[in-house]
Amino acid sequence: MSGIFEYNGGSIVGMKGKNCIAMACDRRFGQQMSTITTNYQKVFKIQDNILLALSGLNTDIHTFYALMEKEINLYNLKENRKMKPTTFANLVASALYERRFGPFFVTPIVAGLENGKPILATYDSIGCKSDLDDFQVGGTGGNYIYGACEAFFKPDMSPEELEEVIGQSLVSGCDRDALSGWGGVVYVLTEQKLTVKILKTKQT
Amino acid sequence: MTDFALTTFSSKGKLLQIEYALNAVAKGDTAIGIKAKNGVVLVVEKKQSSILIEESSVQKIALMTDNIAATYAGLGPDFRVLSQQARKLVKKYDLKYQEEIFVQTLSRELAEDVQIATQRGGIRPFGVSILIAGYDEEGPHLVQLDPSGAYYSWKATAIGKQAKNAKAFLEKRYNADMEIEDAINTALLTLKEGFEGQITPTNIEVGVIRDDHVFRILPPSQVKDYLEELE
Numbered sequence: 001m002s003g004i005f006e007y008n009g010g011s012i013v014g015m016k017g018k019n020c021i022a023m024a025c026d027r028r029f030g031q032q033m034s035t036i037t038t039n040y041q042k043v044f045k046i047q048d049n050i051l052l053a054l055s056g057l058n059t060d061i062h063t064f065y066a067l068m069e070k071e072i073n074l075y076n077l078k079e080n081r082k083m084k085p086t087t088f089a090n091l092v093a094s095a096l097y098e099r100r101f102g103p104f105f106v107t108p109i110v111a112g113l114e115n116g117k118p119i120l121a122t123y124d125s126i127g128c129k130s131d132l133d134d135f136q137v138g139g140t141g142g143n144y145i146y147g148a149c150e151a152f153f154k155p156d157m158s159p160e161e162l163e164e165v166i167g168q169s170l171v172s173g174c175d176r177d178a179l180s181g182w183g184g185v186v187y188v189l190t191e192q193k194l195t196v197k198i199l200k201t202k203q204t
Numbered sequence: 205m206t207d208f209a210l211t212t213f214s215s216k217g218k219l220l221q222i223e224y225a226l227n228a229v230a231k232g233d234t235a236i237g238i239k240a241k242n243g244v245v246l247v248v249e250k251k252q253s254s255i256l257i258e259e260s261s262v263q264k265i266a267l268m269t270d271n272i273a274a275t276y277a278g279l280g281p282d283f284r285v286l287s288q289q290a291r292k293l294v295k296k297y298d299l300k301y302q303e304e305i306f307v308q309t310l311s312r313e314l315a316e317d318v319q320i321a322t323q324r325g326g327i328r329p330f331g332v333s334i335l336i337a338g339y340d341e342e343g344p345h346l347v348q349l350d351p352s353g354a355y356y357s358w359k360a361t362a363i364g365k366q367a368k369n370a371k372a373f374l375e376k377r378y379n380a381d382m383e384i385e386d387a388i389n390t391a392l393l394t395l396k397e398g399f400e401g402q403i404t405p406t407n408i409e410v411g412v413i414r415d416d417h418v419f420r421i422l423p424p425s426q427v428k429d430y431l432e433e434l435e
Contacts (some may be wrong), residue, residue, distance in 0.1 A: 079309055090302035 004105050005056050005125075007032060009179025010142035012042055012053040013170055015153065016110040016118040016134045017162035019188040021111040023051045025171040026201065027183035029058055038182035045194065046072055050085050051187055052092070054135070055139030056106035056125070063105045069096060074191045085112025089121040089129060096127030101118045107138040116191055135166075137173075141180035145173030159195075163188045167199050211329060218386030221329050222322055225278075226352035232277035234398065235264075235365035237335040238374070238391045239346040243384030244337040245413040247391040248275045249399070250409050251362070265411040265421050268317040269294045272307055272420040273411050277364030278351075279331035281288045286330060291313050304417075307338035309343035311355045319353025333363045339413045366398035373397055377425075384414055392434055405431060 012025045029040035043053045044065050052068060054061040071091060075083050083091075089110045096104060103125045112119045121137035124127050130136075135153055137145045148169035157165060167186045175179040184199035212222040223294065250265045266273045266287040276283040292315045297305045314334075320426040322329045336418035342350070348363065349355045360378045362370030382390070396403050405424035413419040421427050422430075 004206060078312075079306065084303070087301045087303045094300045 005107070006140050006179060009057070009140050009177075010040070010042060010055045010058075010059040011137070011139035011140075011145060011170065011177060011180040012055045012109055013137045013145050013166060013173070014051075014053060014111045014120050014122070014135065014150065015162060015166045015169075016111075016120050016155075017151070018158060019113070019116050019158040021051070021113060021118045021120060021158045021190060022086050022159075022160060022162045022166040022186060022188045023053050023109065023111050024166045024184055024199075025053055025055070026139075026170065026174045026180040027185060028181055029180070030179060035182060041185075043185065043187055044069075045187075046088060047082060047112075048194075049189070050083070050088050050114065051111045051189060051194075052088075053111070053138070054106045055123040055142075056104075060104040060106045062094075064106050064108070068092065071095070081086040083121040083164045085110070085114045088112065089131065092121070093123060095125040095126065096123060100126050109136050109138055111189070113189060113191060118147055123142040134152065135169075137182060141177030144176040145169050148172040159188050163197065165193070167197070171199060171201050177204075205349075207242060210326065219352070222352045226329050226333075229278040229351065229363060230365065232279075232332075232364045233264075234362060234370060234395060235275045235277050235335055236360075236362045236370055236394050237275075237337055237346045237392050238346075238360040238378070238382070238387040239357065239358065240345050240384040240387035243381070243385065243387065244339065244343070244344045244346050245384065245388045245391050245410060246273065246275050246335060246337045246411040247388075247395050248277075250356065250407050251400075252407070259406045263421075263430040264409050266424050267365075267419055267421075267423040268336070268338075269298075270341060271304065271417040272310060272336060273413070273421075274334050274336045275409070275411070276332040276334045277367075278333060280319040282330045282332045283334065285435045286314065286319060286334060288330065289317050306334060306340045306342060307347060308342075308357075310337055310338075310347060311347040314352045315349055315355045318349060318351065320351060320398075335361070335363060337411070337413060338419070339415060344413070344415075345374065351375070362394065363418065366395075366396070369398050370394050384412065388430060389434065390411060392430055396434065397431050400408060404432065 025042040121131040236249040267274040360374045404425040410422045
């Protein structure tokens with residue numbers, strides 16, 4: 001399989017703002033050059049204050065998300081409390097490494113708000129966590145999105161600005177990438193609410 | 205390896221092995237725990253059977269992690285095994301979540317190991333009651349874990365030989381507004397009440413955790429100061 005990470009296509013991006021975070025993804029689900037659907041969900045709300053975005057092989061996106069849902073639900077029941085975003089970020093890393101020699105073909109991004117503070121972490125497919133930057137990308141259009149992010153991003157943006165910037169970055173990136181696109185979804189999380197917006201990209 | 209459990213129900217619906225395990229606990233050296241509003245203290249008798257024993261080599265309060273420790277009444281070796289299991293549980297949690305484990309969580313997970321010994325084939329129940337003391341994000345905690353696998357959160361309690369008298373003494377002395385220093389004094393007074401012979405800094409062990417989340421086992425010199433204050 002030339003490029004198991006490229007088989008289904010798709011891009012994700014996460015960004016930090018001032019006391020808020022944003023996550024965006026495209027909507028394409030393809031099989032190499034064919035497009036199967038244009039409404040595939042790649043960003044998941046794990047908890048009121050935690051978002052998980054996944055790019056890569058779609059079957060693994062679905063399974064890994066289900067695994068994380070199970071983990072957090074069991075945690076809530078056993079520990080009788082919510083999971084902190086930093087804890088969830090570590091859990092994702094352990095869960096990926098557990099499959100070190102038969103990995104999930106996904107590259108996750110975790111975004112959350114912990115006591116108002118934005119948390120953002122990205123991983124390779126075997127659990128190397130990196131939480132150093134203000135924005136992270138993943139998927140086949142990742143590099144194109146990086147370029148747009150570097151141009152548009154500035155630190156401590158408001159939720160409205162953040163939504164605009166992350167949306168533009170995603171759209172620019174997906175327009176260039178043949179395997180990503182067919183629409184975009186932007187999630188902006190603040191202490192008060194989560195807003196979801198659907199964007200139009202080039203319909204190819 | 206036998207397939208059947210050694211712990212089986214009596215016709216009256218009791219698990220005699222657990223009752224006998226509790227008897228073993230009741231014969232053990234007294235241990236006292238008090239939870240103050242800003243810390244927890246553990247105090248335990250360390251009576252040696254001979255003056256030839258190297259007192260410093262016996263450690264009855266064991267650290268589970270930086271902010272949780274435990275002591276016991278009953279069979280020392282059983283406590284050693286459970287301490288080791290608890291430490292592994294802490295590390296396993298740490299590897300998975302990279303977060304400080306809550307005292308309640310550790311108690312619950314350790315309790316599962318204790319309960320298994322009352323139901324799985326071929327092994328006897330543990331002959332210890334354990335007092336777990338810790339300070340986590342939720343605050344100070346004191347938990348008692350029995351041979352049956354049942355665990356209880358306490359404000360103040362005692363286990364071992366003098367448990368009954370000590371608890372009666374504590375019921376009068378305890379108040380919810382206690383600060384950790386008062387709790388230490390009260391715990392020492394309670395232990396002194398039923399102590400056979402002279403209480404010294406080397407025949408007891410004292411462990412304290414305050415709101416800095418660091419459990420410390422007091423060196424004999426510090427214990428001596430506290431004992432002198434009692435006079």
